[in-house]
Amino acid sequence: MDMLNKLNVKRYINDETGVSLLIAVMTLLVLSIIGVTLATVTFANVKLTTTDREYQSAYYIAEAGVNETYAQIKEHILDSYADTSNEATFYSRIEPALLEDISESTLTNFERSLGEQPEAHISISKIDDGNPRTYQISSKGKIGQRERTVTKEFVVNWVAKGGGIPTIPEGMAAMVRSKINFSTEIFGDVYIASGESESVEINWTGKIIDGNLYAPEDRKADMIKTPSTDYPHRPTPQTFNEAIDFSVFEDLVNNIPDPPVGLPLQSNIYVSGGINVTKEILTDSYINEIKVTSDRTLTIDTKGKTIDLVVDKFLIEQGHIKIVGGGMLNIYVTNRLSFGSGSSSINKDGETNNINLYYSGLDSISVGGAIRINASFFNKQANLTLTGGHGFTGYVISKSGNITVTGGGVTSGVIIAPYSNMNIQGGTTHNGSIIADKLSSFGGGKIKFESTAIPVIPGGNEGGNDSGGELITPKPNTE
Secondary structure (H helix, E strand, C coil): HHHHHHHHHHHCCCCCCCCCHHHHHHHHHHHHHCCCCCHHHHHHHCCCCCCCHHHHHHHHHHHHHHHHHHHHHHHHHHHHHHCCCCCHHHHHHHHHHHHHHHCCEEECCCECCCCCCCCEEEEEECCCCCECCCCCEEEEEEEEEEEEEEEEEEEEECCCCCCCCCCCCCCCCEEEEEEEECCCEEEEEEEECCCCCCCCCCCCCCEEEEECCECCCCCCCCCCEECCCCCCCCCCCCCCCCCCHHHHHHHHHHHCCCCCCCCCECCCECCCCCCCCECCCCCEEEEEEEEEECEEEEEEECCCCEEEEEEEEEEEEEEEEEEECCEEEEEEEEEECCCCCCCCHHHHCCCCCEEEEECCCCCEHHHHCCCCECCCECCCCCCEECCCCCCCEEEEEECCCEEEEECCCEEEEEEEHHHEEEECCCCCCCEEEEEEEEEEEECCCCCECCCCEEEEECCCCCCCCCCCCCCCEECCCCC
């Protein structure tokens, strides 16, 4: 019996029936596990790839939003620069567009992607004030539920349009477009753009000393008229090498800057009685009236800054304006400009380059008495009279029709008035250079060339930045 049981057990152990099924099941189980694992990994990779693609798409949308906005801003800045003549007006023009119109806008002009409509949400912030100024564009690109943000900083820099007075020939005492008529002495060269009959008329005692008369090559034979054909001081015309281009001087006076707009209002300044006043002006400002009387002095301290000061009424009635601090003061007078009489002065002991005086009013201006003005003067339209022993040192840039200099005294500097009929009389002497449409000089005195340092002239046509130049400078993109 025991032997029989042993044989049955051995037979059972050696029976291989069903082994193949077991192996197949185990193989299938292993393959299923591998398949599930591969499917899980593949799904994860697909999901990761889709997410990365969405994020990359959002980034590219944000970057495109920055670039499109920057191009729009640049175009606006260049257009604004062409239409403005000073820093304050320039920034007052561009900032509302940047910080209000363009900022908080949404760009949707993108092709659909992944079944979604991409968008770029734009915001613009100002980082600092002054000149130059830094701004930042922030563009949030969005596609579906994915968002990415790209930022770009850029610098806006107002570039003064005036690089100086257009080139004036060395030794030139006078340059005239139409006609010159004089009986005084002129020391230096005289240029006449017209070669028409009697465009140069020289009367008794009139003569050109230490200089030549330059005229067009096609001048008429009777261009010069003198008291007699054998007049001893009759000049021999010389032909200049290049035609006189009055357009550069016309551009200069046509581009005299307009007063800045939108400046903060400051209190009126009145100086009279027994006190002098020192006033620090450290920011561009608008003041309705400045009035100095009683031989008092108003000292304006700029603390080394360039300041634009717009004044409706600027009245120096027997008083003095003193500029200190080493900066530059641009005074824009919009309505009434009066220098009174007596011994008033403006910047008498300072540097000419410390102050520019602009006048855009309609009333004629008269500078008389013993007034001393040491400043460059820009006159947009009013007729100008310098009379009564005045002393004017600086640069007169004028678009007026008439300028009269009379009553003795001495003027110095460059007078550029290409549309003006300029009349010098009454023993007045001018040291420097004169540019006018017509020039007459009688009654003693003289016109004498004197070399003068040329300052920077805001609003001139030389040295401008019509192409933009460094008006706007981008910084690298950041996320």
